[in-house]
Amino acid sequence: MSTRKLFELDGKVAIVTGASKGIGKAIAESLAEYGAKVVVSSRSQETVDEVANEIKAKGFDAIGIACHVGRDDQRKTLVEKTIAHYGGVDILINNAATNPVYAPLEAIENVIFDKVMDVNVKACFDLAKLCFPSMKERKGGSIINIASVEGMKPTGGLSIYSISKSALIMLTKSQAAEWGKYGIRSNAICPGLIKTKFSEALWSNEMMMKQVNNHLPLRRAAETSEMAGLAVYLSSAAASYTTGAVINSDGGHMLM
Numbered sequence: 001m002s003t004r005k006l007f008e009l010d011g012k013v014a015i016v017t018g019a020s021k022g023i024g025k026a027i028a029e030s031l032a033e034y035g036a037k038v039v040v041s042s043r044s045q046e047t048v049d050e051v052a053n054e055i056k057a058k059g060f061d062a063i064g065i066a067c068h069v070g071r072d073d074q075r076k077t078l079v080e081k082t083i084a085h086y087g088g089v090d091i092l093i094n095n096a097a098t099n100p101v102y103a104p105l106e107a108i109e110n111v112i113f114d115k116v117m118d119v120n121v122k123a124c125f126d127l128a129k130l131c132f133p134s135m136k137e138r139k140g141g142s143i144i145n146i147a148s149v150e151g152m153k154p155t156g157g158l159s160i161y162s163i164s165k166s167a168l169i170m171l172t173k174s175q176a177a178e179w180g181k182y183g184i185r186s187n188a189i190c191p192g193l194i195k196t197k198f199s200e201a202l203w204s205n206e207m208m209m210k211q212v213n214n215h216l217p218l219r220r221a222a223e224t225s226e227m228a229g230l231a232v233y234l235s236s237a238a239a240s241y242t243t244g245a246v247i248n249s250d251g252g253h254m255l256m
C-alpha cells in the first residue's frame, strides 16, 4: 500500500466530542476530509447541526448528535444513535473538557473537583467503554484522548484541570495495554497553547503572550488546524503500530 493511502479513513466512523468549535471542530473537519463518516457532538443540537452541515456542504459525510459528556444517559444515547445511523464506531476522539476555576488548591470546592473529573476523565472512560463492543466486533479501533501539557507539568491555578489531564493520560495507557489484543489503539495528544475560546484569557492578553513567546521555542500559540493532522495520523493505518503514546503538540513548551 502506498504511504499516502495509509492515511485514508474511507468508511471509518468517528465520534468527536466537543466538535462544535475549537480543536474538536478542526479534527472533525479533517477526519471527514480524509473519508471518515463523522459524528459531530457537543451540548447543543443546533451548533452540532451547523458544523455537520458545513462538513456536508463540502461533500463529506457527517451528522450532529448532541451530548453533554458529563451525563451518563446522554453518553449512552450518543453511542447508540451513532451505531443506529452508521452501523458501528471505529474512531473515538475524547475532546470535550471543562476548566471552570482558576484558583489555588486550597480554595477549590470538592464539588468543582467532582465536576472536572466527571467531564474530563469519567466521560472519556465511559465513552470508550460504550464504543468498545463495536470496536472489538470490527476487530480494531482508535481512541484519541485530548489531554494537555498541563497533565505533565502543572501551572499554578489550573491544578484540578492538570490532575484530570494526568488521569486521562493514564487512562490512555490502560486502554492501550488492555485493548491492544483486540486491535484497539489508544493514544493521547497533549496540546500546548492553542487559540480557542477555552484559552482566550491567555492568548488575548498581550502582556502574557509576550512573556510566553519569549520562552516558547516556536515563539507563538497554535491555530486549531495545527492539531488536526496528528489526529488524522493517529486515527489511520499510518499509526497501526502506535498505541499508548502521549504526544505533545506544544511548540516546544515541554522543553521549557
Ligand SMILES: NC(=O)c1ccc[n+]([C@@H]2O[C@H](COP(=O)([O-])OP(=O)(O)OC[C@H]3O[C@@H](n4cnc5c(N)ncnc54)[C@H](OP(=O)(O)O)[C@@H]3O)[C@@H](O)[C@H]2O)c1
Residues within 6 Å of the ligand: 017, 018, 019, 020, 021, 022, 023, 024, 041, 042, 043, 044, 047, 067, 068, 069, 070, 094, 095, 096, 097, 098, 119, 146, 147, 148, 149, 190, 191, 192, 193, 194, 195, 196, 197, 198, 199
Ligand atoms: N486551547 C488550548 O490551548 C488547549 C490546550 C491544551 C489542551 N486543550 C484541550 O483541547 C480540548 C478542546 O479544547 P478547545 O480549546 O478546543 O476548547 P473550545 O474551543 O472551548 O471548545 C470546547 C468544545 O467542547 C464542547 N463542550 C464543552 N463542555 C462540554 C460538555 N460538558 N459536553 C460536551 N461538549 C462540551 C464545546 O461545545 P458546547 O459549549 O456547544 O457544548 C466545544 O465544542 C479540551 O480537551 C482541552 O482541555 C486545549
